[in-house]
Amino acid sequence: MTDPLSGMLTALNITDTGARTNEDIFTGPSEWTPLGRVFGGQVLAQAIVAADRTVDDSRMVHSTHGYFLRPGDVRLPITFSVERIHDGRSFSTRRTQAYQNGLPILSIIASFQNEDEGLDHQADMPTGIPEPETLRSADDIVAQIDHPLARGWAHRRPFDIRYVTSPVFFEADPAHVAHQAVWIKSLGPLPDDPTLHRAALAYASDYTILESVLRRHGATWASPSLKMASLDHAMWWHRPARADEWLLYVQESPSASGGRGLSLGRMFSRDGTLVASVAQEGMIRFSPAGVSAAS
Structure with missing residues (x-):
């Protein structure tokens, strides 16, 4: 087995199959886990990368909403089907479905946006938190x-x-x-x-x-x-x-x-x-x- 970081980078380097009908099709490997089930964070990240491959480089993902539908099997590759739902002047929307054995294991919708100016505020970071090096x-x-x-x-x-x-x-x-x-x-x-x-x-x-x-x-x-x-x-x-x-x-x-x-x-x-x-x-x-x- 490769080291964990290389394994993640390999998993996120999905392959474009070149298939084009109404959807863009990609494939990606599964990382090993002790229980044999695909880690949800892995397939979620892969689905985001797949959606990004179909969007103009000037637009970055700013939100995603998804459902984990079935457990994934680490012994099998994953197929990602990306539907180009909408491309507007500032935003692009994509739906990605992840499949194994012809059945969906994850479904997400992701939105991408050009960098823009606007109002700016945020919640404060908690205080009194120990530095990571001390933990x-x-x-x-x-x-x-x-x-x-x-x-x-x-x-x-x-x-x-x-x-x-x-x-x-x-x-x-x-x-x-x-x-x-x-x-x-x-x-x-x-x-x-x-x-x-x-x-x-x-x-x-x-x-x-x-x-x-x-x-x-x-x-x-x-x-x-x-x-x-x-x-x-x-x-x-x-x-x-x-x-x-x-x-x-x-x-x-x-x-x-x-x-x-x-x-x-x-x-x-x-x-x-x-x-x-x-x-x-x-x-x-x-x-x-x-x-x-x-x-």
């Missing part, structure tokens, strides 16, 4: 655990993730708060391609976004009765940013009900600039015994 890497924390999932977390992710508070991999948060913050950046330098950096941020945005739901209920990734899967994902890129520089990813969950949990996230550059916002709802289920233990 332990999540990979180091789980590397000592002899378990396939732990080894996958420790050695196969292309991003360095550092929790401001203790992670909820195996130990619950006794405070039962519905929020957390992590520092993230790629393990090494990335090419100077703004689209690649935005796609990489989408890739990383799927790692920890639902953990604020788990924290609120004293649950962990290792809770034996937990069943969790991403359902939908929305992201807005507000300002330029590099995925190979430290970004503070602040997350909170305003609600969980009906076997679903909603989490919201904000990404800030180190100087306090708000660069992106994220929203994701996930399926989060426990067995009856697990609910009473985790709540």
Whole structure:
């Protein structure tokens, strides 16, 4: 297996098949994961790259809204079908469907815009956050655990993730708060391609976004009765940013009900600039015994 960063870059370097009917067709590989399911952030980032390949170079993705429809299989390549929905004077809209075995596993709509002037304000970055260099890497924390999932977390992710508070991999948060913050950046330098950096941020945005739901209920990734899967994902890129520089990813969950949990996230550059916002709802289920233990 290649190193994680090279693996991500290979996955995002999708292939144009040259097929042109009503849609543009691309293909991309799947990265290995311990459970054999395609990582949602990977296929989301690939779908964004596919859509970008059909848009004028002067336009950058500024928002995407999508649904995870089926689990993907890492043993199979992924086909991306891009529909050119609209090209206006300032905006372009694309629909991308990701397929395996002829069935859709992801569907997104993405919007692209020319650089423009306008009103400008942003939410403030939280204060009192420790610097990332003072925090332990999540990979180091789980590397000592002899378990396939732990080894996958420790050695196969292309991003360095550092929790401001203790992670909820195996130990619950006794405070039962519905929020957390992590520092993230790629393990090494990335090419100077703004689209690649935005796609990489989408890739990383799927790692920890639902953990604020788990924290609120004293649950962990290792809770034996937990069943969790991403359902939908929305992201807005507000300002330029590099995925190979430290970004503070602040997350909170305003609600969980009906076997679903909603989490919201904000990404800030180190100087306090708000660069992106994220929203994701996930399926989060426990067995009856697990609910009473985790709540």
